[in-house]
Amino acid sequence: MDKDWHHDGFSLEALRNGDREQFSRLVEAYSPLIYRLGVKILTNPQDAEDVLQETFIKAYRSLKDFDGRSKLSTWLYRIATNEALMLLRKKRPETVAIEDTQDDRDGNRKPIHIVDWCCLPEEELVSGESLEMLKKAAENLTTSLRLVFVLRDIEGMSTRETAEVLDISEAAVKTRLSRARLQLREDLSAYYADRLEEQNYE
Amino acid sequence: MNEHDDCQALLDSLSDFVDGDLHEKLCAEIERHLGTCENCRIVVDTLRKTINLYQITSTPPTIPKDVRKRLYRRLYLEDYLGD
Numbered sequence: 162m163d164k165d166w167h168h169d170g171f172s173l174e175a176l177r178n179g180d181r182e183q184f185s186r187l188v189e190a191y192s193p194l195i196y197r198l199g200v201k202i203l204t205n206p207q208d209a210e211d212v213l214q215e216t217f218i219k220a221y222r223s224l225k226d227f228d229g230r231s232k233l234s235t236w237l238y239r240i241a242t243n244e245a246l247m248l249l250r251k252k253r254p255e256t257v258a259i260e261d262t263q264d265d266r267d268g269n270r271k272p273i274h275i276v277d278w279c280c281l282p283e284e285e286l287v288s289g290e291s292l293e294m295l296k297k298a299a300e301n302l303t304t305s306l307r308l309v310f311v312l313r314d315i316e317g318m319s320t321r322e323t324a325e326v327l328d329i330s331e332a333a334v335k336t337r338l339s340r341a342r343l344q345l346r347e348d349l350s351a352y353y354a355d356r357l358e359e360q361n362y363e
Numbered sequence: 364m365n366e367h368d369d370c371q372a373l374l375d376s377l378s379d380f381v382d383g384d385l386h387e388k389l390c391a392e393i394e395r396h397l398g399t400c401e402n403c404r405i406v407v408d409t410l411r412k413t414i415n416l417y418q419i420t421s422t423p424p425t426i427p428k429d430v431r432k433r434l435y436r437r438l439y440l441e442d443y444l445g446d
Binding site (some may be wrong): 181182185188189192193194196198206212213214217218221269271272275276277278279286287292295299303314315334338339342343345346349350 | 371374375377378379397402405408409410412413414416417418419420421424425426429430431433434435437438440442443
């Protein structure tokens, strides 16, 4: 293998050899992303911090086995999501186990709320109360749907990368993303339809 | 295909449609359907807006100072903490 092979701007050779300076650069570059991912998945800053620390401890130990076939970021995301899932299983074993396969099996439900709220003014769409509602709606998704939604629509990963991180098929990523988005659309529509009605009465 | 079948077919392809991941032919079919079905047009528009709202309100990735400090300490990287 090429000794000077660089990966995402990092020297894999140095990382594999346990180079502290190179590892600190990796931590500096990716810790904000991993922390935000943890907050979005776990919805609790303390859990996100635990996952952040465990992710980089695991990464440091496993760098020598990293084969370089995926991007370093994808590999780190994979460690982080596994850590997050482990933590969730410990805390809420009853919810995490069953929902995965269920989310792939059920079809898309027929839309209920058919209200065009796109015309609401920007300050209404992103008001403090609206932001709180957006957060709650995402938290209401099952873990497996939320993971896919966060990776694809918040972190901007491709379908292939998301499949790689979660170790599921690309078809499963698409199915779950579709379900997550449609469920969020329902929740947002219910909320914004009320805002629209209020506005029409004013 | 009656109108109801069109709506159901659209629902299953909706997510791919807003991502622009559909074949040209299917995409054109959906565009045509949207021209005549007001309900589906609303669902598509509000779905796009839903995704957009999450994207524009997502905070840039940052890490609180104390969280960063504790991470570097846990990894024995204090020498690289900087200011």
